[in-house]
Amino acid sequence: MTINRTSALAIEQLSYAYSGKKALDQVSFSIQPGECTLLLGPNGAGKSTLFSLITRLYDSRDGQINLCGYDIKRQTRLALAKLGVVFQQSTLDMDLTVMQNLLYHTALHGIANKVALPRIQQELERLNMFERRFEKIRQLNGGHKRRVEIARALLHKPALLLLDEPTVGLDVPSRLAIVDYVHQLAADENLAVLWASHLIDEIFPDDHLVVLHKGCVKAKGTVDEVLAATETSSIKDAFYSLTQGEAS
């Protein structure tokens, strides 16, 4: 199968195993710019493993991952430059302020302060966090920390945003605010989004879905295509039928 050069993310026949136990088996799908793709799967489906492979924290001999046409194995740095990530666990430095955390990120991406500071202001203002820029991360609540992480992931203008269950542990208003914001981003900025979740109420009607179960892709396509393929009328039913009743 050939890789589509216009895809923000293209994964082909990707497999991975921990000590002989398969965590991912022949996974293939792609995401186009401006597309918001929800990666659905129960706990242990292989979502975090897939994210670790896309971010090159792990390496797999089987299969291929391309980011904006760059092979993650051979053109790692070019590929990673196109990638913004929000990990499942917070990766902010608790003892530093919001601003220090964001400047650390821009330094790692080689962005000069005169470029970084207006970008930081822009991203924080969009998330109503600019007023809190000099507060230590430790002083923020879970929802605000997540907003800072999303702002950080966007500072180097990535083409693909990965979010690994970013709303876990948040209250309903914070969760909805983040879901809305990311969908808006995809539409406004032509940003490709891959959002791992096991919460089916985070899906918008225009989203694309990839349903992962026990390391295999069980279904992929638009919401309508997945419903048609599973002959169900709701995502909840489709998810149940694909994962044999293991939905959260």
Place this chain on the structure above:
Amino acid sequence: MNLVHYWRAMSGIIGRELWRFITQRERFISALVRPLIWLFVFAAGFRAALGLAITPPYETYILYEVYITPGLIGMIQLFNGMQSSLSMVYDREMGSMRILMVCPLPRWFLLLSKLLAGTFVSILQVYVFLAIAWFYDIHAPWQGYLWVMPTLILSGLMLGALGLLLSSFIKQLENFAGVMNFVIFPMFFMSTALYPLWKMKESSALLAKLAEYNPFSQAVELIRFALYGQFDQQAFFYTLSAFIVFMAAAIVGYNPSKGMMSKKGGG
């Protein structure tokens, strides 16, 4: 990707580490208390038990406190190197290491920057320790305080690289305590930090041999000679070689396709 990018990233990593260290007062104080207790309590008590002959770089009889000072400098760097790697295990478990690892720079460069950051923190500690020791009447020639700087960079890098290597093998934070016991204490006690080689030979030839080949001994001797304005060539090359070996192994350890990272589990 250009040199400016590398420079900005390295400055960011070092700046973050220094800032964290300066703002974490407890860490700063505890890093100083350990060698000061050894200097004020252990060395004072041990002075009477250990007679020291005149050996290079010393040109006269010296107090035990003077002898032990380079060893305690090494101790500061040894603990700092291990603590940095401990924080890397913690960072990896908690996730903040991931932000470093997914930035678009070569992994060896990121690890080296992290090492340099830890080394600068340790040098800061060493100079504060030397300032306090100066008031305790432990004086080196003033040039020695300058000469010792480059050796501190090398010894700090070598000990940090060892910590980094160990951290690449450690899956969980809990496992680190065992490694600390099996690495820090043997390295420190089986070295020339506390007693000279010739003194060790009197009690055990084997122990003296092990101490001689211990990279920590070589780092301590490098520091000792530099503090008195002299260059110990053998110690320099030994420490440099140890750094290269530890660093290369750590880079392999952190390589997702070759090292221990590939063998660690995930979600």
